[in-house]
Structure formats: C-alpha cells, structure tokens
Amino acid sequence: MEGVAMKLPSFKSLAPTAISVASTFSIRRSLSFARRSSSLSAATITADSEPVSLGHRARKDFRILHQEVNGSKLVYLDSAATSQKPAAVLEALQNYYEFYNSNVHRGIHYLSAKATDEFELARKKVARFINASDSREIVFTRNATEAINLVAYSWGLSNLKPGDEVILTVAEHHSCIVPWQIVSQKTGAVLKFVTLNEDEVPDIDMLREMISEKTKLVAVHHVSNVLASSLPIEEIVVWAHEVGAKVLVDACQSVPHMVVDVQKLNADFLVASSHKMCGPTGIGFLYGKSDLLLAMPPFLGGGEMISDVFLDHSTYAEPPSRFEAGTPAIGEAIALGAACDYLSDIGMPKIHEYEVELAKYLYETLASVPDVRIYGPRPSESVQRAALCSFNVEGLHPTDLATFLDQQHGVAIRSGHHCAQPLHRYLGVNASARASLYFYNTKEDVDSFIVALADTVSFFNSFK
Amino acid sequence: MNSSSLNVLVSPPLISTSTPTLKAFHRPNFSSKPSKRISCMHDPSINLNFGSKSNPKHDFPVSFATAFVEAPLGTTTTTTTSSDKLHLLVSEFRSLAEPIDRVKRLLSYATALAPLDDSARVPANRVTGCTTQVWLEIKVDELGRMRFKADSDSEISKGFCSCLIWILDGAKPEEVMGVRGEDLSEMNVGVHGKVQSRVNTWHNVLMSMQKRTKALVGDADVVHREGDRSAPHQHNLLFDYVNGRSYVESASKVHRDYSISVLPLGYDFTI
Numbered sequence: 098m099e100g101v102a103m104k105l106p107s108f109k110s111l112a113p114t115a116i117s118v119a120s121t122f123s124i125r126r127s128l129s130f131a132r133r134s135s136s137l138s139a140a141t142i143t144a145d146s147e148p149v150s151l152g153h154r155a156r157k158d159f160r161i162l163h164q165e166v167n168g169s170k171l172v173y174l175d176s177a178a179t180s181q182k183p184a185a186v187l188e189a190l191q192n193y194y195e196f197y198n199s200n201v202h203r204g205i206h207y208l209s210a211k212a213t214d215e216f217e218l219a220r221k222k223v224a225r226f227i228n229a230s231d232s233r234e235i236v237f238t239r240n241a242t243e244a245i246n247l248v249a250y251s252w253g254l255s256n257l258k259p260g261d262e263v264i265l266t267v268a269e270h271h272s273c274i275v276p277w278q279i280v281s282q283k284t285g286a287v288l289k290f291v292t293l294n295e296d297e298v299p300d301i302d303m304l305r306e307m308i309s310e311k312t313k314l315v316a317v318h319h320v321s322n323v324l325a326s327s328l329p330i331e332e333i334v335v336w337a338h339e340v341g342a343k344v345l346v347d348a349c350q351s352v353p354h355m356v357v358d359v360q361k362l363n364a365d366f367l368v369a370s371s372h373k374m375c376g377p378t379g380i381g382f383l384y385g386k387s388d389l390l391l392a393m394p395p396f397l398g399g400g401e402m403i404s405d406v407f408l409d410h411s412t413y414a415e416p417p418s419r420f421e422a423g424t425p426a427i428g429e430a431i432a433l434g435a436a437c438d439y440l441s442d443i444g445m446p447k448i449h450e451y452e453v454e455l456a457k458y459l460y461e462t463l464a465s466v467p468d469v470r471i472y473g474p475r476p477s478e479s480v481q482r483a484a485l486c487s488f489n490v491e492g493l494h495p496t497d498l499a500t501f502l503d504q505q506h507g508v509a510i511r512s513g514h515h516c517a518q519p520l521h522r523y524l525g526v527n528a529s530a531r532a533s534l535y536f537y538n539t540k541e542d543v544d545s546f547i548v549a550l551a552d553t554v555s556f557f558n559s560f561k
Numbered sequence: 562m563n564s565s566s567l568n569v570l571v572s573p574p575l576i577s578t579s580t581p582t583l584k585a586f587h588r589p590n591f592s593s594k595p596s597k598r599i600s601c602m603h604d605p606s607i608n609l610n611f612g613s614k615s616n617p618k619h620d621f622p623v624s625f626a627t628a629f630v631e632a633p634l635g636t637t638t639t640t641t642t643s644s645d646k647l648h649l650l651v652s653e654f655r656s657l658a659e660p661i662d663r664v665k666r667l668l669s670y671a672t673a674l675a676p677l678d679d680s681a682r683v684p685a686n687r688v689t690g691c692t693t694q695v696w697l698e699i700k701v702d703e704l705g706r707m708r709f710k711a712d713s714d715s716e717i718s719k720g721f722c723s724c725l726i727w728i729l730d731g732a733k734p735e736e737v738m739g740v741r742g743e744d745l746s747e748m749n750v751g752v753h754g755k756v757q758s759r760v761n762t763w764h765n766v767l768m769s770m771q772k773r774t775k776a777l778v779g780d781a782d783v784v785h786r787e788g789d790r791s792a793p794h795q796h797n798l799l800f801d802y803v804n805g806r807s808y809v810e811s812a813s814k815v816h817r818d819y820s821i822s823v824l825p826l827g828y829d830f831t832i
Contacts, residue, residue, distance in 0.1 A: 167660070494715035496692050504660050513692050527694055527714065557716060560668045 151451040152539035155443070158183035159537050169507030172545045177322050177350060177485050177533030178511050179372045182436070186375055189435035193428040201427055202401060202418075216427050219434030220417075226437040227348075227367065228358040229384055236383040236390070236417040237430055241349045242272035244368035244383035245316075247420055248345055249276035251393045252366075253314070259285030261313040264342075266291040266299040266328075267523045268321050271516040273347045277316060286313070293523065296474045298326040305336055312342040319351035323517050323531065324473030325456070325482040327351070330362045338363075343389070349373055350483060353440075353535070355449040359384050371429065376436035380429040383420070390416035397422040448536045455534050455543070456484035462547045463488060463532070468554070472524060485533035487515065490550075493557050495530035501556065506549035643736040646728045647744055667720030674723040677712035690765040693718040697766060699773045706731050707774050711766065718762045725766055734778045738771050 156162055159181045164171050173181065193215070199208035201216045217232070224232040238244040253276075257263070263277050267290050281288050289307055294300040299317070308315065315337045320327045330346055337344045345366040351357050353374035359367050367384040371377060385393075395402055395413055399422035404412040413419050440448065460476055463469055468491035474480045489495060499512035512530045514521045521527060532546055657663045681698040688695040693715035700708050709730045711722035725745075729737050745763040 494693055494713075494717070497715050497717045500717060501664070504664065528692065557668075560672060560716065 150539060151443070151447065151536055152455070152542075155183075155537040156539070158185065158439075160184065162537060166507040166509075167504055169505070170545075172506070172508045172542050172549075174532040174534060174538065174542065174546055175509050175511050176535035176538070177373070177515075177531065179378070180353060180375050180535055181537065182375055182377065182432075183439050185439050186377065186432050186435045190377060190428050190432040193431050198428065200424055212427055215431045215434075216425070219430045219437075222434040222437040223382055224384075226441065227352065227369075227384060228360050230360060231387060233415070233417055234384055234387055234390065236385065236420045237425055238368075238381050238383055238420075239379060239426070240372070240381035241347065241368040241370040242381075244381055245272050245345070245347065246276045247383055247396045248366050248368075248385070249280045251396045251420070252343075252389065253277070253280040253286075254284060255394055257281070257284040257286040257313055260311060261286040262289055262307075262309070262311040263287070264289050264291065264304065264307050264312055264315045264317075266304070266317055267293065268299055268324055268326075268517060268520045269316070269318060270322060270347060270349070271518070273316050273318065273345075274519065287311075290519075291317075293324075296480070297324060297472060297524075298474050298480075299328060301329065301332075304333065308336050308340055308342065310340055312337065312340055314343050314345060316345040316347070318347040318349075319357070320348075320354070320483045321473065322350050322485070322533075323487045323515050323520055323529070325485050325487075326474050327481070327483070330364060334363045334365075350485075354452055354483060356445045365389055371433040371436065374433075374436055375439060376433035377429045379426045380433050382433075385416070387416070390420070393420075395422070396420050399423045401425075443536070451536055452484040452534065453481055455538060455540070456482050458540055459484060459486055459532065459534060459543050462543055463550075466490075466547060466550055466554070468492070469550075472529060483533075484535070484538075485531060487529040487531040489526060489529050490554055492561070493554060495528050497557065498530050498550075498553055501553045502546075502549050505556075506545070506552065508546050508549045510546070643728050643732045643740060647740060650724055650728060651744070664717070667724070668716050669720075670723040670727075671716045671719035674712065674719050674726070675710060677710050681710065682712070688765050688769040690768075691718065691762045693762065695722060695762065695766055697722075697769050697773070699770065699777065701734075701777055702731075705733070707734055707737050707770075707777075709770060713762075715762075721763050722766055725763070725770065729770060734774050737774045740767060740771075742767060 161181050162171060162173060193212070197208050197211040197215070199206070199212040201209065201213040204210065204213070220235050220237065221232045224230075224235045229235060236244070236247070238247060257280065261284070263281060263286055265274060265277060265288060277288055280286070291299045291304045291307060294303075298321075304315075304317075315333060317328055317330075317333065319330055330344070334344045343365040345368070346362065346364040348357055348367050348369045350373070352369040357367075364384075365386050366389070368381065370381040371379075372381075393416070397420075398411075401424070402414050402419050402422040404414050457476055460471065460482060463486050464471060469488050470491070471486050471488045473482060473487065476482045490498060495512035499510050502508040502510060510530055510532045513528050515529070515531055521529065534542070654663055654666065657666060677696060677698060682696050686696045686698055688697050691713075693713050695713040695718055696711060698710040702708050707729065709726045711719075711726060713719045713722055729740065742764045745767060
C-alpha cells in the first residue's frame, strides 16, 4: 500500500527529509538524503507507526508501474533486462529537447553552448557516480555492448598477438564473449574460460591459476545477471596486474545497484549501460584509465573524433572524443546524468541495503515453492546475492511459465537464456526464468509473484 | 462434467468422436457448419475460475487420445486441404474469447501429439530460432505426401506443433508450401497483440517444415511462397571451456549462417 503521508524513514543517518527544488542545471553533491519535491509531499508525521519502505516511496516516481496488464496489476520483475525511469529523468530528456536542443562541441550560439555544457556536465556526473578521477575517462557509447566492442576492436586489435590469452568466465553475458571471439579470430589470441565451482559461482581459484604471463586481459562481470553472484574484482585486478594483464569489468548489474568505485577497484576498463540504471536507452559508457585510452586507436571514424582531416589522412582527437564519432545521444546523456543524480539523492548505499533485504526475501520465498531450482549461490553470511533469481520449475518450460504469469497475473519476468547461452549449457539447461528486482519493487511484488507462480505451476500440473 | 461431453467440446473441429481417423473427415460447408461446431465447443460451464486466485486447482480431464491421430497410410484425404484445416483451426481458436481458454485448448492439443522417437531428437531435426527446443521429423511417404512428427520441451510449443501437424501431416508438398506465416498469427494463442515473439515458434516450425519439404521434394515440383532461407544454422560451440582446447582450433567449425530472425512476426516492414 502506498501511503502519501509518511513518517520519517528510518535511515542510518537521520537527516530530515529536506524539500529541495532540484535544479537540473546545478551540480548537487548531496550527502544528506534530500528529495525532489515534485515527487514526494512533505514528510508528515502520522499516527501510522509502520515505516514505509524505499520501494513504496520510490514507486511514486515511476508512473509506468501503475498500470494494469491483461486485467491484472503490473508487477514488473524484469529490471535486470531494463530498468524503469523516474519522472525526473524523463523531465530532463524532455527539457533538453524543449529548451536547449542543439548540436554539441562546435557550435558558437547560445543553445549550442548550453547543450555542450549540459552534455559535459552529464559526463562529470557519470564520472562522479563511479568515482573516476577525471571525466575524460568516461567515453559515452550506445550501451555497454558497444563499450566492450570498443575495447575489443580498439585496444584488443592493437594489443593482442597470437598466443596471448584472454580470460573470461562461462557466466559472461554474450556481449563479453562474442567481441572477444571476433577479435581473437583476427589476432590469434586464445580465449580461456573459468568454470563454476560447487557453489555455482565462477571458481576464483581456477581464475587465479589461469592467470599467467600469457594473459593480456581478464574480462569478467562484476555481478552475474543469472547467478546473482559477485566477483572479487579488487583481488582479480591485483592478480592480473602482477602479470601485466588488464582487467575489463562488466558492471551492468552492479553500477545500478551498489556503490562502484573504479579507483578502489583499480580496474582498467569498466562498462555499464544507462538503461539498467534508471537512464534512457541509447546511451552507455566506458570507463578507461587515461593512459590506456590515450594509447588506443579510434574505433569508429567520423566527425567529432578527429583533429584535422586531409584527403589522405587524419589526425585524431584526445580521448574521450577520439572514441565518440558523430553526433552523440545528447539528450540521452543528459538524462543519464539526471539518473545519476536521482540515484545519488536516494543514496546508493541505501539502495543496496534495501535490495539485499529484498534479495533475501525473494530467494527464501522462491526456494520454498516445491520443485523450484534456483541457480547461483545460496545466500549466507559471506555470500550476498543480487536481487534476482534465475530458476526453473521441474517439468515446466520457463517460457510457458513466463507466458502464463504475464497472461493471467500481469507478472513480468524474463525467460530464455538471458544472453548467457554458455552458462545455461554449462548448467545443463536450455533456458531459465528470471525475476529481477530494483529499488522500486516491494515485498508485495515478491508476494504477488510467488502466488502467481504457484497458480501457474498447478495449472500446468493439471494437464499432466 | 462427464468425459463424453468433454470429448465433444474439445476434439478438433472436424473429427467426430466416434471415428478417430481423418478418413471420417468431410469437407465442410463453411457457411453453416463452423458456427454450429463452434457453439458445440464453447461450453459456458467450463471452469473459468482462473481469474480468481483462490482456486488454482483445475480438474480438467485430459482424454484426447482419440483426437489426433496421424492419417494412416493409404487413407485418402483428397477432400481435405491443409488450407481448410487451417481455417477451421483458426475459427476454433477465435471462438474462444478468453485467452486462458485458448491456452488450455493448445495444451490439450499438446497432450495429443504423437510421440517422437528419441532417435529423432538430433541437432539436424532442431528447429532453430525458437525460444524453446523443438524437434521436427519429416519424411515423404510412398504416396508422395509429407509426413511430420514433432516434439518440444515446452507444452505450449508442443501445442503449436500439434496444430501444425494436424494441418499439414499427410498433405501434398504444394499444400505445405502454401501455408503462410500470417495465417498462423490469427491463432493468437497465449500472447497478446499482433506482433509477438512467442508466435515465432509457429513461424519457425512452419518455416522448417517448408524448407525441409522443399529440400526433400525438389524445387521443380514445389511452389515456394515464403521466400528463401539458407541451411539450418549449425549450433556449434565456438569454444571449448574445458582446459586445453584453444578457441583458435575450433574456429574452423564456425558455420557462417544468418538464417535466424528475431524481428517480430507479422509486422509490416514496408514503408
């Protein structure tokens, strides 16, 4: 139940909810939990003693969640595929097009200067979000997939030689497998894959042993979109750097859900997609250490990335422009900046804490349904799962399950291989169903899902 | 609800319950008969409790073994064309207003699907592009008709296959080639809207049937209306993740084929 009036939420630091009319044009480095006034009313202390969860409060900002599908209330449990966008992000995008849309970087006139300022400000916001030291280490791309391809074609083609090794895991997303296959075919480099251990997480010991003098790159996920496990990136980076190898971190499932500090991780490359972190589609970014980017040749050629163009040759711009050919997704970048602001306002630690709780609840309730097999590690003291569960129900195809859940209950989950076919093959299944949560989901969403799941299972059982 | 009335309700439109083979099929008079059959099939007392979550148990006796049988060899089915059967099936599904009833009907057809030998479950028989696994076995019988058998790990896909096989098993190659993907999208089972990816199973199985029919029978005899697709995609692992074998060694096994489409079925891409 979404209450409009609410008590002061029980944050760790009890900062009173300040009403601030957040200006989209100013940098807000808020350490307190200030909120946008457009979405929430003033904190009214009511007689109601139940603190409203983050999920309930955040839902108000997402109009899309308040609809019916097929006659039932929508329960959106597919945020690992794409997240929903809060009103603030949509406003930022609309604002851009309505008030200052203009091409960036070369214009002289007012609108162009404003668009450029906002675009570069968005770059700063992203840099700040992941604690990069310089915003020139952020290259805007179309999405994380393009970012990985950028590294593969630009860094990979010029740095990989026959016999060089690239270490991946069997649990990687296709976007962190296929580009390396293509590049290793061209360069003669060899791909090596870390398999899973008995806890159904990539075997870290095996990874450590695989790293050798021949290793040039370790490309791994931070959080798995199927197993919900996380890898100890800091340690992996240490091992890789010992042999002079670089590390690329696929942070698509981590940046939206927890604090990711690239300086702390010390990763060489890190990629993420905007659309999984409350930002629009069509934009993502690559973080690369300055010295690495400086040494990399261009990926795509065209305008913006050049310094001087002659008929027979061209000179190239400094990074990040070198890797941003053509007119960028300006509005989308600005909206991504707004998404970073929105998330920072709530506070990534707060979001993560809420999701850890939700993840546990999801896992426990799902595990209590008979004949359900959840993939990935069991949550424990030392193992925290992401707020998603890929699972299979004995004797029921995940696609049939997802179809029925959608049709009869309005519950949106994903079924298939989740762009991780090798992982599914390794686990010995063709497909799985996946329910994934974000901070705008609530325990009630999980409850609806479980009830719907039980109904689905018994429906299909009645045909056996 | 006794089972005899259910048999009337759920058996496919043109097979009477007393004679299970297609021999008993009579060419329908489209103007009057389908509506009569539709009213027979649509029993208002079917348990429509699906909306209420309080009663998830559905006692739905499944006894459709007599419903679908392969046309026995030697049976002439010249009076029935695949096109007729397709139209009848479409009418049948259209008569079911509630999506859940369509799913139920499809699932009941799934149970009636003739079993596929394990020996037929080979990669060459895999229908590519489906989100579920579908195997399709196809041969030509001595009368020159196409014979199909199929199976899937998904019940809904099995239902699709069952319908397609009912339409096309025992058909002449030209009939097989004449079925269009758009006709199937009218079935609208289990999903909503015109543009759906779930229906791709229909499309992919039909494509596979047509492609392999053409290959078996030869281009000269067959009118192909759907457009050409290349050989089935070889689903080769491009790497071996057991230690030792390198990626480069496996590279030669890469089969360049781009025959899968993830674009939505039935969508009009013309400008």
